[in-house]
Amino acid sequence: MKKTRIGKLDLRVTEFCFGTLPMGPLQANIPLDYGAHLIRKAWDHGVNFFDTAESYQTYPYLREGLIDCSEAIIATKSTASTYEEMEKSIKKAQQELDRSLINIFHLHAARTTPTVFEERKGAFECLKDYKKKGFIQAIGISTHAVDVVEKAAEIPDIDIIFPIINIDGMGIIRGNTSTMIKAIQKAYLRGKGIYAMKVLAGGHCIDRIFDAIEFVRNMREISSIAIGVVREVELDFHLLNFNQQSVPKELLNQCLDRKQKKPILLNNFCRKCQLCIETCPSGAITMGSDRPSINYEKCIACGYCLPVCPEFNIRFA
Ligand code: SF4
Numbered sequence: 001m002k003k004t005r006i007g008k009l010d011l012r013v014t015e016f017c018f019g020t021l022p023m024g025p026l027q028a029n030i031p032l033d034y035g036a037h038l039i040r041k042a043w044d045h046g047v048n049f050f051d052t053a054e055s056y057q058t059y060p061y062l063r064e065g066l067i068d069c070s071e072a073i074i075a076t077k078s079t080a081s082t083y084e085e086m087e088k089s090i091k092k093a094q095q096e097l098d099r100s101l102i103n104i105f106h107l108h109a110a111r112t113t114p115t116v117f118e119e120r121k122g123a124f125e126c127l128k129d130y131k132k133k134g135f136i137q138a139i140g141i142s143t144h145a146v147d148v149v150e151k152a153a154e155i156p157d158i159d160i161i162f163p164i165i166n167i168d169g170m171g172i173i174r175g176n177t178s179t180m181i182k183a184i185q186k187a188y189l190r191g192k193g194i195y196a197m198k199v200l201a202g203g204h205c206i207d208r209i210f211d212a213i214e215f216v217r218n219m220r221e222i223s224s225i226a227i228g229v230v231r232e233v234e235l236d237f238h239l240l241n242f243n244q245q246s247v248p249k250e251l252l253n254q255c256l257d258r259k260q261k262k263p264i265l266l267n268n269f270c271r272k273c274q275l276c277i278e279t280c281p282s283g284a285i286t287m288g289s290d291r292p293s294i295n296y297e298k299c300i301a302c303g304y305c306l307p308v309c310p311e312f313n314i315r316f317a
């Protein structure tokens with residue numbers, strides 16, 4: 001599979017980045033050995049780039065799937081704010097992934113504003129220190145907001161940006177597809193490495209899967225595209241598609257056949273704390289007269305609302 005240098009670093013990543021979010025306990029919760037098998041199969045077929053996060057709880061899949069694959073490039077992220085919290089996150093990633101070097105470590109900042117770098121100064125300083133010590137190769141930020149991409153473009157210590165971008169502009173905060181593309185171009189011209197998330201907008205673009213992927217793939221600024229995989233047919237699809245090979249109709253139909261899981265508000269024990277509303281990066285949850293409700297037209301199936309609910313009132317189904 002074609003590899004591209006990402007940013008100014010000595011890292012060459014495959015065009016397809018294996019996204020692990022949907023396989024984990026927040027969403028599909030597939031068995032460990034099956035998830036590890038998918039990851040290993042991707043590696044064996046030339047995929048060298050894997051995306052995870054502390055909050056996805058998918059480190060065990062990567063550890064099992066990438067045993068003896070020290071060359072695999074792993075990007076992870078943490079929502080830590082302070083130095084101590086980030087240090088804990090780095091050590092957890094090292095231990096649970098069973099590797100001392102983490103290739104890319106992001107500030108996990110889906111819904112933040114450009115002040116994130118001041119608000120989470122301690123966490124950012126920690127990433128810089130661990131990069132100096134040789135435990136991290138690149139520092140990044142993952143975000144859904146156009147102005148955060150613009151700000152990150154101006155910060156010398158940011159090596160990599162992981163923005164949301166898709167053909168419909170779904171989930172983009174304080175902007176749209178066009179303004180996000182401009183922000184990405186600015187970041188690229190300043191030497192930032194960029195890979196894209198949510199190109200299928202949490203399943204909304206699945207009926208236009210080829211166009212949706214090509215739309216982002218044709219952007220020279222984007223080195224790689226992270227797409228979540230939970231089934232072997234999906235992996236087979238991406239291996240063929242990213243290798244410029246034709247996809248048999250039957251395989252395509254099997255891929256499209258999956259019902260995209262969505263968050264469901266059970267409303268059994270809702271205490272109306274609004275944490276889910278504050279957390280949702282897409283503004284998909286609003287408070288109704290007596291309980292929250294989800295607008296599925298806006299939901300990008302990121303799963304971020306699940307772990308914040310103190311009443312375990314949100315499930316993926
Ligand atoms: S409702 Fe939940 S899953 Fe959907 S976009 Fe918001 S946080 Fe993500």
Ligand code: SF4
Binds near residue numbers: 265308312314
């Ligand atoms: S986070 Fe949970 S308890 Fe709080 S408003 Fe949302 S559903 Fe209700």
